[in-house]
Amino acid sequence: AQSVAQPEDQVNVAEGNPLTVKCTYSVSGNPYLFWYVQYPNRGLQFLLKYITGDNLVKGSYGFEAEFNKSQTSFHLKKPSALVSDSALYFCAVRVSGGSYIPTFGRGTSLIVHP
Amino acid sequence: EAGVTQFPSHSVIEKGQTVTLRCDPISGHDNLYWYRRVMGKEIKFLLHFVKESKQDESGMPNNRFLAERTGGTYSTLKVQPAELEDSGVYFCASSQDVGGQGLSYGYTFGSGTRLTVV
Numbered sequence: 001a002q003s004v005a006q007p008e009d010q011v012n013v014a015e016g017n018p019l020t021v022k023c024t025y026s027v028s029g030n031p032y033l034f035w036y037v038q039y040p041n042r043g044l045q046f047l048l049k050y051i052t053g054d055n056l057v058k059g060s061y062g063f064e065a066e067f068n069k070s071q072t073s074f075h076l077k078k079p080s081a082l083v084s085d086s087a088l089y090f091c092a093v094r095v096s097g098g099s100y101i102p103t104f105g106r107g108t109s110l111i112v113h114p
Numbered sequence: 115e116a117g118v119t120q121f122p123s124h125s126v127i128e129k130g131q132t133v134t135l136r137c138d139p140i141s142g143h144d145n146l147y148w149y150r151r152v153m154g155k156e157i158k159f160l161l162h163f164v165k166e167s168k169q170d171e172s173g174m175p176n177n178r179f180l181a182e183r184t185g186g187t188y189s190t191l192k193v194q195p196a197e198l199e200d201s202g203v204y205f206c207a208s209s210q211d212v213g214g215q216g217l218s219y220g221y222t223f224g225s226g227t228r229l230t231v232v
Contacts (some may be wrong), residue, residue, distance in 0.1 A: 009154070036223070043223035044157075044205065074146060090157060101170065104149075104157035 002027040004093050006105035013081045016114050021108045023065075023091030023098040030096040033074040035065055038088040038107075045088075050074060061085070081112045116140065120206050127231055132194040135227045139204030145169075145209040146189050146222065148181060152202040153191035162205075163189060166173070196231045203228050 003026045013019045025031055032051050034042040048059025055067045063077045076089060088109050092102040116161070127133050130141040134194040141162045161171035165186035174181070178197070183189040193200050207221040 038223075041123075041225060043120075043225040044207075044221075045223070063232075082179065097134075101147075101159045101173075106154065106156050109160075111229065 001091055002031075002095050002103045003090050003109050004103055004105035006089075008092055008104070009110050010109045010111065010112065014067060015083050016080050017087070019078050019081040019112070020111065021089050021091075021110060023074045023076065023105060024072050025091070025111045026072060027093055027095040030092050031074075032096055032102075033065070034092040034102060035059065035063070035074075035076050036104075037061075038062060038090065040087070044090060047076070079094045081110075083091065083112045083114055084108055086112045111114040117204055118208050118222050118224035120204075122227055123147070123228070124228045125223065127196055127229070128194045129198055129231055132192065133196055133229060135191045135193075135206075135229070136165050137189045137191070137224060139208030140210070142185055143208035143210045143222075144186070145211065147181060147207040147209070148189070148191055149205040149207065149223075150202050151205065151226075152199075157205065160191075193229075195210050196229075198231050201229055201231045 006085045010113050019038040020045045034049045035047040038108040048057050050057045050067045058064045063078050065074050088107045090107045116147050144165050147161040149157050151157045159173040161181045162169045166183050180192045203226040205223050205226045207223045209221050
């Protein structure tokens with residue numbers, strides 16, 4: 001079985017400050033990890049993924065995520081938040097060689113204050 | 115290129131009625147997925163089409179839900195009769211990856227249909 005936990009329903013951060021949106025996962029095997037973002041009235045957009053290789057993955061809009069195998073985490077980060085980053089963020093996981101259908105988390109609402 | 119299109123964007127129906135949701139994937143994407151998010155909860159997989167064939171429908175909640183993809187283009191998801199617990203946002207996604215793995219390109223999602231059953 002595979003699962004994802006996003007422990008925070010909401011994250012608040014001031015514009016210009018660094019942001020972190022947390023994600024931990026559980027899979028039986030090697031994980032493939034994804035972050036998606038949903039802006040208001042829009043579909044989910046693919047941000048970045050970890051498949052293999054370098055643990056630090058860079059994605060769209062200046063976001064990055066670090067794969068930490070020992071902590072089974074894949075936290076999303078950005079050095080300097082923008083008000084326009086305010087959105088709903090979803091972490092997803094699937095296991096290498098297993099079901100190709102990813103399991104999504106509950107989502108974390110990021111609010112960036114001016 | 116045009117994205118994944120879903121309509122209607124919102125639908126409010128009474129319990130017991132029928133609703134049909136439509137999804138137009140990105141042209142050329144053989145893989146089409148339906149997902150649902152109940153308020154505040156995870157996005158749950160419903161089913162996966164490869165062209166017109168159902169590859170995996172393990173997430174369909176019950177036989178009140180019927181998905182079709184005639185001709186391998188657009189897809190419809192019909193709920194009949196609708197129940198209160200069917201309320202949520204229904205997302206459609208498509209992918210061009212071979213085998214539907216979504217590894218190379220990720221999935222492209224539509225903006226969803228918000229279904230409210232009253």
